[in-house]
Amino acid sequence: xxxxxxxxxxxxxxxxxxxxxxxxxxxxxxxxxxxxxxxxxxxxxxxxxxxxxxxxxxxxxxxxxxxxxxxxxxxxxxxxxxxxxxxxxxxxxxxxxxxxxxxxxxxxxxxxxxxxxxxxxxxxxxxxxxxxxxxxxxxxxxxxxxxxxxxxxxxxxxxxxxxxxxxxxxxxxxxxxxxxxxxxxxxxxxxxxxxxxxxxxxxxxxxxxxxxxxxxxxxxxxxxxxxxxxxxxxxxxxxxxxxxxxxxxxxxxxxxxxxxxxxxxxxxxxxxxxxxxxxxxxxxxxxxxxxxxxxxxxxxxxxxxxxxxxxxxxxxxxxxxxxxxxxxxxxxxxxxxxxxxxxxxxxxxxxxxxxxxxxxxxxxxxxxxxxxxxxxxxxxxxxxx
Amino acid sequence: xxxxxxxxxxxxxxxxxxxxxxxxxxxxxxxxxxxxxxxxxxxxxxxxxxxxxxxxxxxxxxxxxxxxxxxxxxxxxxxxxxxxxxxxxxxxxxxxxxxxx
Numbered sequence: 001x002x003x004x005x006x007x008x009x010x011x012x013x014x015x016x017x018x019x020x021x022x023x024x025x026x027x028x029x030x031x032x033x034x035x036x037x038x039x040x041x042x043x044x045x046x047x048x049x050x051x052x053x054x055x056x057x058x059x060x061x062x063x064x065x066x067x068x069x070x071x072x073x074x075x076x077x078x079x080x081x082x083x084x085x086x087x088x089x090x091x092x093x094x095x096x097x098x099x100x101x102x103x104x105x106x107x108x109x110x111x112x113x114x115x116x117x118x119x120x121x122x123x124x125x126x127x128x129x130x131x132x133x134x135x136x137x138x139x140x141x142x143x144x145x146x147x148x149x150x151x152x153x154x155x156x157x158x159x160x161x162x163x164x165x166x167x168x169x170x171x172x173x174x175x176x177x178x179x180x181x182x183x184x185x186x187x188x189x190x191x192x193x194x195x196x197x198x199x200x201x202x203x204x205x206x207x208x209x210x211x212x213x214x215x216x217x218x219x220x221x222x223x224x225x226x227x228x229x230x231x232x233x234x235x236x237x238x239x240x241x242x243x244x245x246x247x248x249x250x251x252x253x254x255x256x257x258x259x260x261x262x263x264x265x266x267x268x269x270x271x272x273x274x275x276x277x278x279x280x281x282x283x284x285x286x287x288x289x290x291x292x293x294x295x296x297x298x299x300x301x302x303x304x305x306x307x308x309x310x311x312x313x314x315x316x317x318x319x320x321x322x323x324x325x326x327x328x329x330x331x332x333x334x335x336x337x338x339x340x341x342x343x344x345x346x347x348x349x350x351x352x353x354x355x356x357x358x359x360x361x362x363x364x365x366x367x368x369x370x371x372x373x374x375x376x377x378x379x380x381x382x383x384x385x
Numbered sequence: 386x387x388x389x390x391x392x393x394x395x396x397x398x399x400x401x402x403x404x405x406x407x408x409x410x411x412x413x414x415x416x417x418x419x420x421x422x423x424x425x426x427x428x429x430x431x432x433x434x435x436x437x438x439x440x441x442x443x444x445x446x447x448x449x450x451x452x453x454x455x456x457x458x459x460x461x462x463x464x465x466x467x468x469x470x471x472x473x474x475x476x477x478x479x480x481x482x483x484x485x486x
Contacts, residue, residue: 205440207440207441207443207444208407208440208441208444209407251447251448251451252444252445252447252448253444254440254444254447256440256476275440275475275476275477277475278475292475293474293475293476293477294476294477295476295477295478295480295481296440296443296476296477296478299447299481300480300481302480303477303480323439323440327437327439375407375439
């Protein structure tokens with residue numbers, strides 16, 4: 001690969017005028033026109049500040065401050081930790097050459113200068129620096145964009161204030177946790193007012209994680225506002241979401257989902273699943289895994305979903321969660337698994353003094369797994385007052 | 386995930402072992418390439434050696450299904466057990482792909 005060195009800046013530090021001239025001629029011949037000179041280490045340090053070179057060609061033996069000392073001082077300054085420094089030395093003993101590297105030099109060229117070798121080494125260092133800077137700039141840009149995108153993704157979730165308001169309206173305490181495995185994730189949950197008595201909860205997990213999955217959560221979110229009429233009928237609503245997603249998702253992209261509607265007047269919980277992990281229903285100390293089986297959203301236009309019904313009376317609770325809770329493996333390589341989750345939910349529910357059951361439930365989970373998580377994690381604990 | 390393929394009369398059988406998950410996406414291409422075999426009528430994916438499948442793994446099976454369908458090859462997923470069976474059943478993959486238990 002050949003990169004243009006037109007805009008590269010090279011500082012030549014050498015006390016011998018003949019050497020300075022011959023090196024600059026070599027550089028000019030290679031198309032490097034931005035060249036500055038210094039006579040010794042002290043002068044060299046000042047020129048680095050004022051000229052901001054991309055590479056320093058540095059003599060070793062010089063009056064006032066030698067090249068090794070100048071190099072050490074540059075390396076002790078974080079701004080110049082990555083500045084390519086190429087020693088030019090007539091000293092060809094092994095330990096003398098090692099001293100150049102120990103002082104922080106990237107490479108050296110032997111005097112008398114051989115033009116071909118000299119320019120090959122200069123070019124190599126400058127190209128490396130260019131690629132490194134390109135990569136750094138790219139990385140910084142991507143990191144910034146991902147931070148913005150992360151904030152946008154969080155804005156898809158129900159606002160805490162709204163969740164609290166809905167809790168008041170429908171007599172619920174709602175606790176949640178949302179954590180992506182990288183800046184962006186494929187999980188999403190939401191809560192919907194159906195009518196004065198009924199409130200709906202949706203949890204969705206797009207396959208994979210990262211940017212592709214995250215874009216799909218935005219796609220889905222735009223579908224929420226349409227078709228509000230069907231929100232009272234879980235199977236119908238999943239059928240609608242499935243059809244809309246099938247139209248836009250390529251093969252291999254899909255989502256698991258669970259949607260339920262709680263009626264505070266009749267205590268009925270109506271629900272339909274599309275392959276989400278089995279939600280846990282807790283009533284009077286008994287835990288039940290709800291049937292959430294159903295064809296994944298976005299795979300087939302022929303998918304049909306089934307609405308089922310259970311009772312969720314006051315005092316009871318429902319836990320929705322994404323598969324990361326079951327599947328994330330601890331440092332011992334063992335996943336939490338359904339049994340351990342059930343046991344932990346039982347312990348959490350039995351403790352009346354628990355202020356935030358989600359935090360309590362997740363405590364042993366986070367003691368086992370390492371962060372960042374391997375998959376996106378979402379939990380919603382809905383308790384009826 | 387590891388896989389070994391063998392030729393039967395009019396079919397290829399690919400036996401998957403280990404865990405089929407997000408990180409295996411690159412291996413999928415190797416499995417899809419098997420569908421280009423001559424005179425292929427059936428493609429059997431033996432998953433009895435799989436211990437775990439995540440949603441990305443289910444996605445891979447669905448991609449295989451579509452690729453096979455386009456080439457008029459019958460895809461059969463054979464022998465899911467334990468966690469893998471639970472995941473396949475939960476996601477109702479059987480509505481799209483032929484599963485032999």
